[in-house]
Each structure stands twice: as structure tokens, then as C-alpha cells.
Amino acid sequence: MAIQTPALNSFAAGELSPLLDGRTDLAKYYVGLKTLLNMIAYPTGGATRRGGFRFIAEVKNGYNTASAVRLVPFEFSTTQAYMLEVGDEYIRIMRDQGQILWTTDPNQSSHTFDTVQNWTDISIGAGQIGFNSASLALDVYAASNVASGWAEFQFANLASPEVVHRLTLENQNEATPIMAGVGDVRTINSASFDLSALAEQNGGTVTVDFDPNGATQIYVGLVNQNEGSATVDNVILRRKYYEISSPYISSQLFDIKYAQSADTMFKAHPSVHPQELTRTGHQAFSIADVPFISGVAAAGGDIFATDFPAVVSFFEGRSAWAATNNEPQAIWLSETTDIYDFSTGSNAASAIKATIRALKVNRIRWLIPLSDLLFGTTGGLWRIGATTTAEPVTPNNVSARQTESEEGSANIQAIGIKNGALFNQFHGQRLMRAQFTFTSAALSGAWEAEDLTILSDHIIGGDDNVATMIEMAWQQYPHRILWAVRSDGVLIGLTYNKAQDIVSWHRHLTGTEDNRASVESVAVIPGTQKDDVYVVVRRNVNGTIKRYIELLSDDRIRVITDGRLLDSYLDYVGDNDSSVIAVGGLDHLNGASVSISVDGATHPDRTVINNSVTLDNRASQVVVGIKYDSELETMRIEAGSELGSALGKVKRIGSAIILFYRSAGCQYGTEEDKLDTLAWRRTTDKMDAAPALVNEAIEVTMPGDWERAGRIIIKQSLPLPLTVLAIVPRVDTSED
Template structure:
């Protein structure tokens, strides 16, 4: 099970000291630990030069660090720091180091050079590549080991095939952070500052070293997601925690502070951020919550967002979610039965509006949002007839040109002159489709032989064909307060209603889905011209209105045309 995992071996590496007369060979050679230094000093009488070189492991060549010239009795010393993350070999060489100027005198004054490195604990890393026996494996050296001697100071990496790998990742204070492996579900690991591939520490520890810490919760709840604000928010299966350096300080190995905020728990679905708020599915996947810092409570807290629409989650849970910031600030959720739920979420205006969406003969599998030129583009994976497809859900068409309205699913637009039929509809074979031709809604047809016939006599210029989409608004039961109490238990009648529309045409209305009347739109348009899109207030009479204790208004759009309802004002007649 250790194949592919890393093992760290720690040895004490002794100081090294070399003394001699340098020449073109590497007689004066020492190894220097990472972060440590080599000290070079010359003594006695000599003239010429000597050079300090270091060995480059990547190019397998010696590189010049510094050259020192000398003349007679002048002595020199300097220090060179090893900035690498591994042991580096240094040597002193010379092309001319003349000591004969002291010939025949006191030999103790003959010139020489010393090269010294300093000892300390050092850890090398090996990746295990092959299993041989219970006491022997083969490996590849990833970071030079200090010695091949046996050592009692060693450690396996926290991630491996048997221990599992992190379930969450992100960035915080210029550190790369991983969290929540199988063996260590409440632990997080952060890299050095600005060095995302380096999770090492120094001796002694410094502030920009890597940080490894474990949440100090009362239960073993694995970390599933992280979000970086002023603090690092870690979301676990049983609660929400904030991690920081405390009192506005940066996170360091010596001041890591984790504090529990709430004990709600998060599901396996990744959360989304909306401004300064986190929106996530609670552990069971059937409750949606938000989380943000509260000055009143002095902690991160939030609300239940589906409290008023819990029927959308009865017996179901969320399996995917994404956030579409523009144009309408909508959080999209995929339910486990393939239904797409939307939450229009504008916290500043206290707007939490839920809506559900479906595709004919298909189910949603996953969704994601990608920034586009005009707005965030919503993409989805759907399953239709056992096949998976990638689709993009287009934004609403905001213009008021009837011919350019596209409100069909899986559709196609054909442009030309004198178009009397649309062919090539092989993917819609056998389906009943909606048709909008030059801004006029034609009767729905069944696709046969990959085509539909528009007209045998009259041709069109712009034709949209696709699966029909039914959009329905159904109000809550209409109630109001009367002088002698609530109207909830009294009969009432709705004879008229005023509806404020924007760029709308088509649609039905009524009090029961079994009996809906068509909204009349045509006004002063010339014969043969499509009815214009309507913007404004329209008064509608309910011919089948009756007396009932529960009254709910229904507005339905069954045509391939736009409808935007801005307000509904019913005229209510109370009864006994």
C-alpha cells in the first residue's frame, strides 16, 4: 500500500571543514544544507586567485559563484548561503595559487584556503516505487538524503493510496491549501507563502513556513470545502469553522487559530459564494443555507433559504449547484431526480425566489457557469434517451422584435426567403415541436422524416423550431385582513385582475389549470404583421370566477413567445 507514497528520512548532518591549497581539482569540497551557508577564508602569503563553485544537479555542471584575486599577504573571507531546498555541494578551485613567494621562510606562513559548512538535522524525501519484501522497497530520491545510514527519525507523507488524498483545495493569504484526507479528515495543509509547491519547514521555524493544523472540534467531521474571505472558512460534515492568525494577523505556523462558528454541516456538493456570503446544501442535501459574518453575533451565521418552499425538496436532495451572477443573480441546483431548481438570490433586497425547470424527455445531471461576453453562461449536462449531452441554457432575449424571440428547447433557427418547410430535424424525430415563423406562433407539429411543413402557399423568412416549453406562475392562496378578522376561512371572488407585463405576448390565465382562457393581445397591427410585444398594464376579466375560500391565480405561457410578469393586482370581492 505504500507504493507511490513519500517517506521522509531525517539524519544529523555533521559540519564539514576542508583546508588546503586549491588547484583545478575539487579537493576542497563540502556539502551545504538548505538555508545554511558555506564559509570561505584564505590565510598566509600567496598570490593569484581562487574560485567558489556550486554543483547544479539539473545540468550536472559546476557553476561559478565567486572569484577572489589575491597578492602576497592580504587575507580574504566571505559567506555564501544555499538558497535551494536541497543539499548543494560547493568546492574551491584555482587556476593560479602561488605560494613560492614565501619559499625558504617560515613554512607556517605558506598560503592556503579553508572551506567550511555547518551541521544540523536534515530531511530528505524518497518516493516509493517498488515493493520487494516487508523490509525492503525501492524508491526514487526526490530530495537529496543526508545519509544512507539507518535512522530512527522518519515519517510517511499524510497522503497516499491507503491514507487517501485531500477532498478540498483553495488559496488563502498567498498559500495553497489542501484539507480533509481519509486518514486525517479534520486536518489542513498549507504551502509556504508564495511557493505553492513547497510544504516544507525551516529549522528554526519562520513565519512563511508551511502550516499543518487540525480543527479542534468536539466531533470527527471531515472537511469538505473551503472558502477564503478575511479568514479561511472550512466547511465540514458537522459544522463550520474559521481559521486565521487571530486578531487580524496573518496565518503562521505559530499562531494558527481555528474557531467553530455553527454546527450545521455541509453535503458533498461544493458551495458557492454570492458576494460576501456562502450558500451551501446542508449535510442531508435537502436544506439550503447561507453563511456570512454577523456583527451582532460576532461570528459567521446564516438562514434556512428553503424554509418557505420545502415542498421542492420533499423526498429529494441536491446533487450539484452553481451560481450565475449576471443577469439575474440565480443559484442553480440539480435535484437527484433530474429537475433543475433556481433560486433568485439578492440578499441586499431580501429577495429569495425559487423556481423549477424541466426539459422534455430529459433530466439534468450537472450544471456550471462560465463568464461570457454579455452575461454568465449556464451550461448543463443532461441525459436524454440514455445519452448524455452538453447544452447551454440561453439567456432571455431582451429585444422587442417578435421575429427574433427564441423560446423553445433543443431548437434551431432557419433564415432565408420563402421557407415553407424545415428539414434536417433528425434529433427531434417523433417529437411534437413548437414553431415560431416571422413572429407568429404556428400550430404544433410532429416531426416526421426529419422535417415539419410550415405552409404550402405562404413562405417565411425567420423560423424557430424546437420542443415546447410551458412556463407557469401560480400564486399562493390570496388572503387579506378584514375589519372583523382574516379572510382565510371566508369565501371570496376574483372578477378582474390587473397585470403589469414587459415585452409579452401569448399566454393563458385563470383560477384552475383545467380551465384557462387566452389573453387577447392584437391591437392595431396591419393584416399579416405579427402582434407586437406588449409592455404595460393590462386589465383581464375572469369569466369563470366563482366564490371559494381558496383562490389562486394561474398565468401560463404555452406559446414559443416571451412573457415577463412584473406585478399581479387582483380585484377581490369578499363574501360571508
């Protein structure tokens, strides 16, 4: 009987391919994992639970055949970044982790009173409405508490009945509350106030949000059921969320390529004239055809008037367009002094057209500006540069060459990253890095493509090897992670640092095992404390399919109350003087079973009823959302044998020392259905507060018996943090 205690102190290779299960001869085997689910591999070697996804908004059209949306980042500056919800012929804008709301909607209807105007008096008993000449407002008067002053107005021909609207008004009388309601059903009397939305407030602004559900005739009712007058002014009905029209339909969204310079973004699609999205303010975005000019007289000088490019970028001060339907192997570079001008000539600043020559069709898929203009085609990697490397590209020295790599590209926008590019291989199941390799002996170099999925070849294709990558985004800070969406709705991540040889894949599922959700889009913009990762998620909520925009929360947890470890969550953050017994605003999870954390501790699950949940006790910090499991499973532990390899030999892991960092318990074991729970709370901890996070090595006795696999599983199913830095198992191996 041989006993060993190997140290598993790095998981930097991430989740490895099942085909490597026996490759104990590889160095990466000993820093790899069989499973890394809903956890992130740190570049330093440990692994931590990902943060939960915070609910931001439901997409405009909910869920139907035309409701698919794509997220597109718009980075105006280092301090002003927007996330675009690009849907079926519309674009909505998000900033500072929330949707931008209309303040001045061109479609709005408003009332500032100089007369009663068209408001109808349907008061009950000794109630009435009238014009207040002193304050130029509408008085809604009741002679007693049994009377009702009632004013009604019909908004006819609502311009956008398919979107959520917001009603706001001012009540100038602090002493008398006003009830305001809006809906598509006409009110009858105060006893049957059957409007779809209702709010009551004394002095100040009253806000009511409602969904017309396609109705164009909308009624607004103002009711005072208290003795005295409520004095109302500035009644405004507007669309709630700021949006602009777009020429792209739902089926075209994921074929859009884009490139941005300051406040201008160019968009390219083979079926739509190139578009220019510009911004001059938070509610001042516009999109229109790019106003090209050139020496070509046809179509007013627009060289793309009828043949639209599919790819766009910028290079050396020029705009770059490529791959029209009629010329899929051509690239056009604008003048250096005017990115709209494609007038060709012999001057150094003149526009350039280059067509690659190959033995087979090489449709251009993407362009990335590096030292050369690197571009991927269906048949390989190419570059455009000057014939002399020290010079900029001009019409007289431009050179288009195929690189040494023959890896074709899928139709996904590549990502430029530190003198290279990450791109999806032609068949959609490999991630490649294009990089320039310099050979000092030969005093020359070449562009080459490296397969970053070679040790994790299952990560994109999935268990049945049919999934493909459909979109990806780069999160520079804090961990350097490439996020990608698979065609089967699984989100995958790659912690990547070439200088440290870190290539670590991880998978992320959201929703419960019997009600799995699907991620459909991902994008990243700079945030305040990290780069913000946004996703579009399709969820089944109480039998109804919904599409939500959600934001990945920070996994860097300092204290227990920092944790946001539930999906589609909303939170309440107060203090000891502002605790709550109920949490509302959970419309997006109405009817669903949810998990809850209160002041850093777990709470029994609840079902959301009437958009809220009630707690057992008051709490100052509450997080409500959908639970998810995080799991780390090691490879077969190759240790414990004195007669060669321990692979496949009967062994038992009797105990293990687990080094935790800022963690709050876990489940552990050697078999999925035989896990023990590590107690987080100790007898010395106070019962009225959550215990402190664990930062220590803890020895545990492993459940399970003798078997041949020899793996260790560490799992967290509660909304609590978990970070594992190292595992030291005691392995008993039988030599019989």
C-alpha cells in the same frame, strides 16, 4: 358583501412552502407565490419566463451506464472561459457556446498526393483515377455523364472508433463536383453508394461527419459522375471533437472538488491522486498528477502519494488541500512562494498543516477563501486564520476554530459569494449562507449560518421530501441566480440579493408533461452579454434515451423575434432575402414532435423527419424545439373581508388588471382547468407580421365561480414571451 382590489405588485419571495398557505401574518406572504414554474423572479419584483435551452451537443457516449457527465467551468481569463464536459475517462472542451473541434488530431490520417498512393480505382465505364503531376493532387475522371470515376481508400485500425469523426477534402476544380462518402460498408458501384454519410460539392472543401459505431475498418469513396475531372487534395480523416484523457470514471465525477488559478486547475478526489489541468491554447489542454514536493523523503517527496485529499482551494497565495482518507480533519497549506511545495518549517512562508480537534468526526467537505479560510465539515462551520486578524497566516500564528454555527455540510462544493458562502446542509435539503456578523456594541463578530430555504422548505426535497441537492452554480449576471440540480432531475433557481432582502425560489421543468426530461448537471461561465448557464439533460427522444448539453438562452427580450422559448432548440436566423421553407440539422430531435416559432409568431407543431421540418410558408427567423409551460400562481388572496380575515371564506375574483411587460398573450383564471386565453393579436395588427409586444395594464374578466381558495393563475404554453409586473384583482368576499 365586501369588495376590495389589493395590488400584488411584487413576487420577490418566489415560490413559498405549502406550509405557509395560511400564514397571512407574514410580510413575505404578500410577495410570495404558490407556484413559480419555468419563470424567474426579478430582483425588482416582477416575474418572467425563463429562456429556452439551446442544444449544444450530445455527450460523447450518448446514454449508457458509463455516459454520465459533469460540467465544470474553466475560466482562464475575463475574456476566455471554457466549459468542460467531464465524462468517463475523458474531457471535452466547449468555448463560445460550442464544442472545440480538432484541427490537428494526433490520431488523424491524411493524404497530400505525390502519387496515387494506396487509393483503389473502382471506376465504372470510361472513368479512371490518376495522379495530377501539375497540381500534385488526385484526379477523379469521367469521360461522360454516364461514366463514373471512382477512388476508394480503406482506413484500417481506426484509433477511436467510438467517437464521431470528420472527413475533409479539397476539390480544386470548380466546374466538376465531387461526391465524398465515408462508412464502414465497402462501396460496390455508383448505383449503390451505400456509405453512412455523403456530401457533394464543386470547388472548395467537402466536409462529412460520421459515427463509426465501433468499426475500425473505414472506407472512403470519391465519385465523379460528370464529364471531366475532379481534382482532389488534402484528404483528412480525424476525430471531430477535441478531447483529452482523464483518470476519473463516471461514478467519481460528482465527488470531484476543484479550484483554479489562471491557466491551472487543481482537482481533488479521495480515490484519485490530485490532478492538475492546464491550458496553453484552445487545443492544448493537459491533465496530470500534481507534482508535489516536500521535505518528506518517502514517495519522492509527494505527501499525497498514497493518501489522497478530497478537497482543494487557494488561500493567501497558498494551495490548500484537505480531508484525506486517513486524516479527514486535516488541512495542508503550501508554501506561499510555491503552491506545489509542502516543506514545513518555521519561516513565515513555510508550509502549514492544521488538524481540527472536535468531540466527533468532522470530515472536511469544502474550503472557501474569504478573510479567513472558511470550511464546512460534516458537523459544523470552521475557520482558519491568523491569531491576529491583521496578519497573514504563518506556521507560528495559525489558528483553527469552530464557528458559532453547528450546521454540517453535504458533500457538495460550496460557492463563495460576497463575503460569505452558500453551502448545502448535511442532509442535502437546505441551502445555507455562511456570513460574518459584526456586532458594533460588542466590537466583535461571529460566523453564522442562515437558512435560505426556511420559507420554501419544499423546494429542494420536492413534493415527497426525498430529493436532495447534487450540484449548484452561481450566475452573477443579469439577475444574481443560484442554479441547483435536484436528485430527481428538477432544476431549481434562487434569485438572491441579500442587500435588498431578495430570496426568491423558482422551479424549472423541461420536456412535456407525459415525457419529462431530467437535468443532471449545471455550471456557469462568463458569456458575452450574460453569464452562460450550461446543463446536461437526459431526454427521451422518440423512444430513445439521450444525454444532451444545452445552454440557457437570455430571458431579456426586446422584440418578439428575440424570443428563444423552446427547449433543446436550434434556430435559423436570416433576413428577408434569405428565408427558408425547411429547417434541417435536427438530428438530435429526429422522430420527435416539436413546436416552432416563425418570425416571432407561432406555427403548427411538426414531427422531425429525416432530421428536418417543413414550414407552411417561408420564414427568415425560425426556432424549433420542445415546448414547456410557464406558470405563476398566487397565494390565497387575503382581501375582501370587512369582518377580519378573508382566509377560507367564499369569494369570487370577477376580474383583474394584469400589468404586462414585453409580453405576447397568456392564459389566465382561478382554476387550472378553467383558463381563458388573452388574445395577443388585435384587429388592427397586420396579418403578415407578428404583433408588437405588450407593455400595458390589461383588464380581464376572470373565469370561474365562487370558491374558497381565491388564487390567480397566469400561464404561457406557447413559445411566446411573458413578463408579469403586477396583478390587481377585484375580490368579492361573502361574509355569510
